[in-house]
Amino acid sequence: MGNKSVILQLHPETLRWIREEAQADMADASVIQLLNDWELGTKKPTLSQVQKLSHETHIPFGYFFLKEKPAEKYSVLEFRTMDSAYHGEASQALRDTIFDMLNIQDWMKQYRLHQGYEVLSYVGSLKNEKDVDAVSAVVREKLDIDIAWFKQCRDANHAFKFIREKCEAVGILVMMNGVVGANTHRPLSLAEFRAFVLVDAYAPLIFINARDTVNGRLFSLLHEIVHVFVGTDNLFNADDGDEHFSKSTETLCNKVAAEVLMPKGDFLAFWDTCKNEHEDTMICIKEAGRVFHCSLTAAARRAFDFHRISGTEFAGYVKSFSQAYINNKAQGRGGNYYNTMQSRLDRSFLKALADSVLAGRTSYPEAFRLTDTNNKTFTHLVGTLEGK
Incomplete structure (x- = not known):
C-alpha cells in the first residue's frame, strides 16, 4: 500500500479549528464536509487527503498534526x-x-x-x-x-x-x-x-x-x-x-x-459658506466629501467636532451611511491586469527588487514569490515601470 493511503490520526480539537478556519475563509462545501466527517469520526483522513486540504485551505500541512490550534503571534x-x-x-x-x-x-x-x-x-x-x-x-x-x-x-x-x-x-x-x-x-x-x-x-x-x-x-x-x-x-x-x-x-x-x-481653517470656511447657501446639511456634507476627498462619515464627524451639527444629527448620519460602508466594494476593480498589479505593489519596492534581480543578488523565483507573479508578468511589470 502506498504511503499516501495511510490512515492518519488527527486531534479533534485541531480538526475543529481547521474546519472553523476553512468556513471563515469560505472554502468549498466539499472541503467543509470532509473536515466535518473527520471531526465526527465517520471518515478517516489519509495522507493524500491532508495534503490536498492543506493546499485548498491554505493552512500549513504541519498544523494538521498539532494537538491544539497554533498560537500564531503577529x-x-x-x-x-x-x-x-x-x-x-x-x-x-x-x-x-x-x-x-x-x-x-x-x-x-x-x-x-x-x-x-x-x-x-x-x-x-x-x-x-x-x-x-x-x-x-x-x-x-x-x-x-x-x-x-x-x-x-x-x-x-x-x-x-x-x-x-x-x-x-x-x-x-x-x-x-x-x-x-x-x-x-x-x-x-x-x-x-x-x-x-x-x-x-x-x-x-x-x-x-x-x-x-x-x-x-x-x-x-x-x-x-x-x-x-x-x-x-x-x-x-x-x-x-x-x-x-x-x-x-x-x-x-x-x-x-x-x-x-480637512484642515480646521479650510473646513470651517467651506462649511460656513456652504450653510449660508444651503439649508440642507446633507448637501454640505456631500460637498465637503468632494472638496476634501473624504467619506461622508468623516465629513459629518468633522462638522460635529466643530459644533456645526449636533450629536443627534451626527449619529443619524452615521447610521444612514454605515450600511453602505459595510457593503462597499472597491472602486475601479477589474480593468487592465497590469495596472491592477502595479497598484498592489509599492513602486520603490518593485524598483529595488528589479535592481537586485539584475545584480544577481535575488533569484527570479524569489522575486516571483514576493510579488505573486511569474516570469511573463514580472518582466512586463518591470518594463512598464521603467517606461514611466
Missing part, C-alpha cells in the same frame, strides 16, 4: 482597533496577508541595509507628542505637503496617489490589495480591517485594503502614516469618522489624519 494583531463588538480571531486571509507583508518588509530592510541606507529618523520620533496640531505640522513637513495640499488634487483617487508618492519619497512602503496575494478566490474582508502598518526603522510598511472606497483608503493611509511617526504597529478597522477608541494613540492618529485631510 504583533500587529495585538494593536487592532476594533469596535465594541466581538469579532473573534483574525481570519486566515488576514494572517496570510500579514505574513506576506512581513516577508516583503524584511526583504526591503535587508536590501536597504546592503545599499547603505541609514535609519529613517522620523520613525517613532513623535511617540511622546500628544498635541494634534504639532503632530500634523511635523507630518506635513516630512511629507512635503502644505496645509491646502488637497486643492492640488482633482479627486480622491488623485489625492491617494499624491500621498502615496509622498510616502515613497520618504521611504514608507505602501502596498494595496483586495485579495490574498493573487488569489481572487480569497477576498480580504473590509469588515475585518481597512489597513495595517508594520513599523520598522528601515522599511516601514503600510498595507491598504483595496476593497474600501478610495476615500476610505486615503483616510486609512493618513491614519497609518501617523502611526509610523508615533512608532506603533496598528491594524485599523474603525470607520474614518469614528472616535470611540480605547487607546489614546488611536484617537490621536485619527484626529491628525482628519486635520491633515
Whole structure:
C-alpha cells in the first residue's frame, strides 16, 4: 500500500479549528464536509487527503498534526482597533496577508541595509507628542505637503496617489490589495480591517485594503502614516469618522489624519459658506466629501467636532451611511491586469527588487514569490515601470 493511503490520526480539537478556519475563509462545501466527517469520526483522513486540504485551505500541512490550534503571534494583531463588538480571531486571509507583508518588509530592510541606507529618523520620533496640531505640522513637513495640499488634487483617487508618492519619497512602503496575494478566490474582508502598518526603522510598511472606497483608503493611509511617526504597529478597522477608541494613540492618529485631510481653517470656511447657501446639511456634507476627498462619515464627524451639527444629527448620519460602508466594494476593480498589479505593489519596492534581480543578488523565483507573479508578468511589470 502506498504511503499516501495511510490512515492518519488527527486531534479533534485541531480538526475543529481547521474546519472553523476553512468556513471563515469560505472554502468549498466539499472541503467543509470532509473536515466535518473527520471531526465526527465517520471518515478517516489519509495522507493524500491532508495534503490536498492543506493546499485548498491554505493552512500549513504541519498544523494538521498539532494537538491544539497554533498560537500564531503577529504583533500587529495585538494593536487592532476594533469596535465594541466581538469579532473573534483574525481570519486566515488576514494572517496570510500579514505574513506576506512581513516577508516583503524584511526583504526591503535587508536590501536597504546592503545599499547603505541609514535609519529613517522620523520613525517613532513623535511617540511622546500628544498635541494634534504639532503632530500634523511635523507630518506635513516630512511629507512635503502644505496645509491646502488637497486643492492640488482633482479627486480622491488623485489625492491617494499624491500621498502615496509622498510616502515613497520618504521611504514608507505602501502596498494595496483586495485579495490574498493573487488569489481572487480569497477576498480580504473590509469588515475585518481597512489597513495595517508594520513599523520598522528601515522599511516601514503600510498595507491598504483595496476593497474600501478610495476615500476610505486615503483616510486609512493618513491614519497609518501617523502611526509610523508615533512608532506603533496598528491594524485599523474603525470607520474614518469614528472616535470611540480605547487607546489614546488611536484617537490621536485619527484626529491628525482628519486635520491633515480637512484642515480646521479650510473646513470651517467651506462649511460656513456652504450653510449660508444651503439649508440642507446633507448637501454640505456631500460637498465637503468632494472638496476634501473624504467619506461622508468623516465629513459629518468633522462638522460635529466643530459644533456645526449636533450629536443627534451626527449619529443619524452615521447610521444612514454605515450600511453602505459595510457593503462597499472597491472602486475601479477589474480593468487592465497590469495596472491592477502595479497598484498592489509599492513602486520603490518593485524598483529595488528589479535592481537586485539584475545584480544577481535575488533569484527570479524569489522575486516571483514576493510579488505573486511569474516570469511573463514580472518582466512586463518591470518594463512598464521603467517606461514611466
